[in-house]
Amino acid sequence: MSSPTDTSGELRIDVYLRDGTLASLAHDVREGLTATPKSLPPKYFYDSRGSELFEQITELPEYYPTRAEQSILDEFGAEIVDQVQPEELVELGPGSARKTHALLDPMLDGPGPRRYVPIDVSESAVAECADRLSAEYDNLAIHGIVGDFERHLDRVPRNGDRRLIAFLGGTIGNFDAGERRSMLRKVRTQLRPDDRLLVGTDLVKDRERLEAAYNDSAGVTAAFNRNVLNVINSNLEADFEPERFHHRAVYDDEHRWIETRLHAGEAHTAAIRGLDMEVSFADGEYIRTEISCKFTEDSLEREYAGAGLELLDVYTDPERLFALSLAGPCDG
Ligand code: SAH
Ligand code: AVI
Numbered sequence: 479m480s481s482p483t484d485t486s487g488e489l490r491i492d493v494y495l496r497d498g499t500l501a502s503l504a505h506d507v508r509e510g511l512t513a514t515p516k517s518l519p520p521k522y523f524y525d526s527r528g529s530e531l532f533e534q535i536t537e538l539p540e541y542y543p544t545r546a547e548q549s550i551l552d553e554f555g556a557e558i559v560d561q562v563q564p565e566e567l568v569e570l571g572p573g574s575a576r577k578t579h580a581l582l583d584p585m586l587d588g589p590g591p592r593r594y595v596p597i598d599v600s601e602s603a604v605a606e607c608a609d610r611l612s613a614e615y616d617n618l619a620i621h622g623i624v625g626d627f628e629r630h631l632d633r634v635p636r637n638g639d640r641r642l643i644a645f646l647g648g649t650i651g652n653f654d655a656g657e658r659r660s661m662l663r664k665v666r667t668q669l670r671p672d673d674r675l676l677v678g679t680d681l682v683k684d685r686e687r688l689e690a691a692y693n694d695s696a697g698v699t700a701a702f703n704r705n706v707l708n709v710i711n712s713n714l715e716a717d718f719e720p721e722r723f724h725h726r727a728v729y730d731d732e733h734r735w736i737e738t739r740l741h742a743g744e745a746h747t748a749a750i751r752g753l754d755m756e757v758s759f760a761d762g763e764y765i766r767t768e769i770s771c772k773f774t775e776d777s778l779e780r781e782y783a784g785a786g787l788e789l790l791d792v793y794t795d796p797e798r799l800f801a802l803s804l805a806g807p808c809d810g
Pocket of ligand 1 (some may be wrong): 520521524529532536544570571572573575577597598599600604625626627628646647648649772
């Protein structure tokens with residue numbers, strides 16, 4: 479369902495969410511909260527408040543991934559652009575797109591117009607980054623897509639331009655192995671032989687550092703986590719009381735992921751009027767709200783191979799906290 483909201487000149491934003499998202503939220507909430515253990519997909523964190531809280535997370539002293547990825551982009555962004563020579567940058571889940579400058583600056587160094595296509599479920603994120611970048615870059619056409627990159631990748635307009643698809647921030651780690659494979663396969667369908675994919679992944683490291691990043695002392699991650707209940711309250715007429723849930727994030731070293739949960743502080747029942755259902759919680763029972771997988775440089779090759787992609791290069795920061803990997807289609 480498309481309803482273009484702005485088609486003026488070089489800035490255009492197409493919105494594919496709204497009705498469809500409400501239907502998928504209703505489906506996912508019913509399925510997740512009747513499962514054992516209860517769970518919710520992380521994409522519902524990101525209403526405008528959730529996007530704002532995520533931005534605050536990126537500034538926290540404990541949350542190293544953003545700074546580590548920024549340092550890799552600062553060091554290697556120009557080299558990557560030089561190698562790929564993209565005419566178009568498609569970014570999956572850009573959020574504020576602050577790090578994207580490290581790719582856009584070298585892309586816009588040469589002659590000729592370039593295009594940027596951010597696709598994000600957060601309408602505020604797409605609108606704000608599109609406005610900011612269109613004011614900053616003269617030679618950049620921006621075609622924002624408010625959509626779900628699991629469902630709407632085929633809406634990304636295609637012309638003959640060489641494309642770089644960026645999936646930064648470690649967001650791919652918020653999928654489990656099966657979901658990652660299917661996501662990477664979908665991305666693969668959007669790549670022609672000379673196109674490339676650039677993915678940010680957090681790397682395995684000591685438990686203490688990982689858990690500190692997701693249990694910050696200022697409580698911002700806790701507020702971000704609880705925000706998913708506000709999203710359900712507003713959209714599905716529910717009466718969750720977020721403060722009745724405790725935030726907890728634990729590293730599971732068997733699965734190599736941080737598992738983020740909301741634990742009920744006491745036994746109670748919440749009503750979701752929009753779904754005509756009630757959800758009961760035992761004292762301490764939890765909802766799993768996110769996994770955040772951690773990778774090794776070796777595991778990346780297998781991730782790509784399973785999706786018809788070939789790993790071409792891996793870039794890391796000096797502390798090897800985070801990795802950026804560049805891949806292309808296997809038969810490219
Ligand atoms: N890339 C940015 C933001 C990461 S936060 C960075 O590195 O800082 C994750 C972003 O992905 C959010 O902006 C969120 O709204 C978006 N997102 C999460 N799931 C999504 C989905 N299924 N489709 C589109 N965007 C999604
Ligand atoms: C967006 N994503 C990669 C973040 C992460 O680190 O998994 C989301 C996040 N959750 C808690 N803090 C940050």
